[in-house]
Amino acid sequence: MHNDRGDQLGDQLGEQDLALLHALQIAxxxxxxxxxxxxxxxxxxxxxxxxxxxxxxxxxxxxxPGGSYRQVTLALVEVDCLPGARKAVVEAVCGDPRAVTxxxxxxxxxxxxxVITPNLAELTAFVLDDLEALPGVERQRTYVATAVHRHGTxxxxxxxxxxxxxxxxxxxxxxxxxxxxxxxxxxxxxxxxLAMDGRRTAADLARSTGRNTATVRxxxxxxxxxDLLSFRCELAAEVSGWSVSSTWTAHVEPADxxxxxxxxxxxPELRMCLSMTGDANIAMTVWTRSLHDMxxxxxxxxxxxxxxxxxxxxxxxxxxxxxxxxxxGQGRATGEVVVPSALxxx
Numbered sequence: 001m002h003n004d005r006g007d008q009l010g011d012q013l014g015e016q017d018l019a020l021l022h023a024l025q026i027a028x029x030x031x032x033x034x035x036x037x038x039x040x041x042x043x044x045x046x047x048x049x050x051x052x053x054x055x056x057x058x059x060x061x062x063x064x065p066g067g068s069y070r071q072v073t074l075a076l077v078e079v080d081c082l083p084g085a086r087k088a089v090v091e092a093v094c095g096d097p098r099a100v101t102x103x104x105x106x107x108x109x110x111x112x113x114x115v116i117t118p119n120l121a122e123l124t125a126f127v128l129d130d131l132e133a134l135p136g137v138e139r140q141r142t143y144v145a146t147a148v149h150r151h152g153t154x155x156x157x158x159x160x161x162x163x164x165x166x167x168x169x170x171x172x173x174x175x176x177x178x179x180x181x182x183x184x185x186x187x188x189x190x191x192x193x194l195a196m197d198g199r200r201t202a203a204d205l206a207r208s209t210g211r212n213t214a215t216v217r218x219x220x221x222x223x224x225x226x227d228l229l230s231f232r233c234e235l236a237a238e239v240s241g242w243s244v245s246s247t248w249t250a251h252v253e254p255a256d257x258x259x260x261x262x263x264x265x266x267x268p269e270l271r272m273c274l275s276m277t278g279d280a281n282i283a284m285t286v287w288t289r290s291l292h293d294m295x296x297x298x299x300x301x302x303x304x305x306x307x308x309x310x311x312x313x314x315x316x317x318x319x320x321x322x323x324x325x326x327x328x329g330q331g332r333a334t335g336e337v338v339v340p341s342a343l344x345x346x
Contacts, residue, residue: 013058013239016041018159020049021059021240024233025156026168028061028198029175029224038167050199057332059235061198063191064100064323065116065342067227069148072342073123074116076247076276076283077131078109078141085136086110092134094321097341098126102321105247107314109141112247116342120144143249143276143283149261150273152323153232155287157240158268175224183226184219188344191229195324195339198231229343234322236332242269242287245316246294249280250301251309257281263305269297280311291315 013021023035032043039046053059065072077099081089086104093099093113101114117123127142160168189209193200200208202217209216223229237243252260257275264273264284272285288294294313301308319327326336 013053015159017049017053018157019164020046021053021233021235022157022159023164023168024050024059024061025153026165027172028231028233030168030171034171035168038164053235054333057236057328057334058239059233060325060333061231061233062196062323062325062337063194063198063229063231063343065229065340067230069145069151071227072116072118073120074114074145074148074274075123075127076143076145076274077113077115077127078143079111079113079131080138080140081110082136082138089134089136090320092136093131094326095338096126096130097324097338098122099321100323100340100342102319103245103247103316104318104320105314105316107312109314112314112316116340118342118344143278143280145274145276145283147275148273149275150265150270152234152271153230155271156268181222181225181227183228184222187219187223187228190216190219190223191343192339194223194229194231195343196337198233232323234325234333236327236330237287237319240287241289244288244291244293245271245319246286246288246313247316248284248286248313249276249311250282250284251279251311252282252307256307260305260308267297267300269293282308285316 019039023030023039032046035046036043079089089111090102090104093102098115098117099113100116103112104110105112115123115126117126127140131137131140190205193205193208202220203213205220206213206216237245260282261273264270269286269288270284271287274283275281276283286297298310301310318329319331321327324338324340326334326338328334
């Protein structure tokens with residue numbers, strides 16, 4: 001997808017880039033004309049700016065499984081590899097559509113996988129049958145999510161003013177999933193196309209699938225309104241300024257669970273927060289600007305959440321795959337997408 005990888009200067013994001021990306025984080029499919037009114041620009045300028053960012057692998061919009069996450073099973077899976085086998089295992093799990101995110105980690109694991117399947121039975125088959133039989137895997141530990149409180153769609157840059165944020169939130173609310181809306185039949189070609197470019201219009205999708213534009217427009221409206229998928233604007237962490245990703249696990253007593261989740265939601269660096277099975281019953285991923293910020297966050301937990309017991313915090317050294325997209329060593333999109341199998345219409 002991108003080239004000139006050594007051109008670091010060209011990869012730095014300016015204020016207008018950040019404003020556009022913040023807008024797309026809030027409303028990933030906002031029409032350019034509408035975005036231009038909010039951002040004080042024009043549609044052609046925004047479209048060109050987006051194509052430049054996307055073409056260099058610095059940002060992309062994708063459709064991914066989840067919606068409200070009530071219709072899928074999500075788990076974090078820690079994987080230990082045999083000596084010398086990490087690279088081969090990474091390649092194998094990156095090619096598996098059930099492992100939607102793959103992170104290479106520090107501390108007591110080699111890999112951390114985010115796995116999404118349609119149900120618990122398919123998760124069981126992945127971790128107990130396929131993963132354990134994979135050459136190079138020494139052992140795995142699985143933590144099943146019982147609730148998803150926050151995910152990457154909620155994480156925001158801080159590049160827009162409050163009025164701009166509110167205006168884009170209104171746009172986003174217009175396409176929020178409805179109650180009981182089912183995805184259309186034979187939606188997989190549309191889903192595949194949207195996973196690779198979540199901003200594709202009905203006309204774009206009609207051309208890529210060979211379907212009638214009016215038919216695709218109706219199918220797309222049903223698909224977007226269903227709880228099958230969500231849209232997300234992603235960006236390369238290295239150029240966003242938030243270059244350090246870490247995953248934390250912690251324990252809280254049941255009586256403290258609700259107030260803990262409410263407090264964590266106020267943390268600007270928080271990207272993901274799950275309730276999980278097991279003693280470490282909360283998992284968090286935070287993006288920070290430096291390693292030193294991790295110490296600040298740990299102190300913050302001690303001061304404001306003294307009842308929370310941190311079990312582990314581990315830096316994610318490299319992310320070769322994020323929500324189906326294969327990334328290079330700098331975290332930029334390569335253009336290759338392994339469409340998550342949980343997106344198959346149910």
